[in-house]
Amino acid sequence: MRHTRTGRRLAQIVVLGVALAVWWIASSELPPKVMPSPIETFGALGGYLVTPLFWTTIAETVGTFLLALAICGVVGVTIGLAIGSSPIANQSTRFLFDFLRTIPPIAILPLVLLLFGPTPRMVLVVVVLGAIWPILIQSIYAARQGEPLLREMSRSFRMPRRWYILHIFLPGSMPFVMTGLRVGTTICLLLTITGELLGGAPGIGYQIENAQNYLDTPRMYAYVLVSALLGLLVNAVFWLIQRRVLRWHSSQRREEY
């Protein structure tokens, strides 16, 4: 029974049910207004689903997130692959990128906030400056991961450079680039919501912060739940894209996280 598919589903539902029950009991034991019950939270969330404000909030967050991811992806992968193909460029930038990577992106938030105010552009700058490093550094690695035999073969057959880049270099570095993009995607979403929450720019983060100021705990919990669901959705979409892009690659089935 335990090993059948339905048995496993059943066990998972039981665990989720127990978690909800714990939440419920905790919310009723605590003083009112401190923790809403699951029913209050889901009720509030259901109410928001029909308001335009909810959807513009989601659109703000998702819009900033996607734009930041696109910028990080294009800039990070291009520069990373270019630097990675040159040993001198790679060595010259190693310390620099290693240092910049470890600065917590939140450090520049006060500065960017003074420059741009509580706007989506402010969030965008913070997110790009924070999330580009894993993509860039992983792309630098990626440029050196191609099969040397294939490189030598295309050289001895005097294949045109364009052909080499398209058919040997890019496919060879793709698995590592995808790893960097996956880490970057998670960081992008995290920083988007963080920037909105701390900087007061419109979006999910702002709703959470604003709800706290009014002690509107059901709204607070509802939007935290929404941010978690958004994270799950983004992860799922990324897996689908990665499956398509790397269909040919065996590494696909083994993953470190």
Next chain:
Amino acid sequence: MRTRRSEWLTVVALEAWLPVVLVVAWWFGSASSTSVYFPPLSSILGSFAHDWLNSAGLASNLLPSLELLGLGFGVALASGVVMGTVLGLTPALERASRPLLEILRAIPGVALLPIFIVLFGIDQEMKVLLIAFGSFWPILLNTVDGVRGVEPLLFEVAEVFRFGRIRRLLSVVFPGASPQIFAGARTALSISLIILVVSETVGGNGGIGYFLLAAQRNFAISSMWGAIVALGILGYLLNIAFRLIERVILRWHRLQQTRLGSEK
């Protein structure tokens, strides 16, 4: 010996020239800057020395942060490894709790700040708990994967030699899972640094986050830049310390493995 030294010098020169050029360019480029937001590097470094390079500055700005970070990260590491080992050794439990763990993990740590403030107030305990919660997940999930990835043959060997539970944990499970646990801990460390800074912006216990926010509110732009420099250096040093610890512990692990291998 001499060629080795000259090789080493070449590597250092290659890695250092660009950062040096950039700092020099920043110094001269900003020397006559009148922009409020981009003060001359000389005044940034002056603020940095004043705020961070003396015992009073370190005691009020750095020590509270290090204490929070150590406690929060320590709690996450201990609980993540323990729970990850339990889940990794009981696959049925792990499968059953997977959806719940995925949902909890997907919550951005910083988004929980308002909830934690309402639940626990704005004291140190709240900040420790928030840092621990945010950095718990990568450690937990990597420990689960690491434990499940331990060579099954080693478990059989332990069975044959009738290893006790504790001995099995110490000489089979942890050594086998430690590379993966370290990978998770490294991710957790950078997450905990972000949550640390964010959590210190509430309440008034000092620390880097508090200092950064105060500098912004007082429009002390050079101090703000100095704090950014300090955070960069802190992040870099923590990373180096982590790498050193990892190298020492995983070297032991490698030795242990070769010994096991030769006994076999």
